[in-house]
Amino acid sequence: AADISKCSRFSDMGVVELVQSCRGLKYLDISRLAVTDNSLTVIGNTQRELEVLLMSGCPRITSAGVMAVMEGSDGLGCQFTLRRLAFNDCANVDKDTYEWCKRRLNPDAQLAQV
Secondary structure: OEEOOOOOOOOHHHHHHHHHHOOOOOEEEOOOOOOOHHHHHHHHHHOOOOOEEEOOOOOOOEHHHHHHHHHOOOOOOOOOOOOEEEOOOOOEOOHHHHHHHHHHOOOOOEEOOO
16 A cells, blocks of 8 residues: 655656556555656556555646556556546546546446546
């Protein structure tokens, strides 16, 4: 588990280094950090056991980044393991992305409203 949401100085580079060196994370909270889609792409490509991903209030992530987390580069990503996903209060993530995620997540997964 990694809750770095209170570490306001954590950047994309820090998140990328964390997820690349800590494979097999089950819980990751990057809420309110100034991370970008680059971090989300790396998460989607490396964290295949992630069950909880909280990224609410991240002003620099976009719908493309959320999709990268879900699918990864190979179509696998985190979509099969996530039980809880939150990206509310992210100005650059739209309602269509919420619906897209809802269709791909397990029916019992919790998805925070946009």
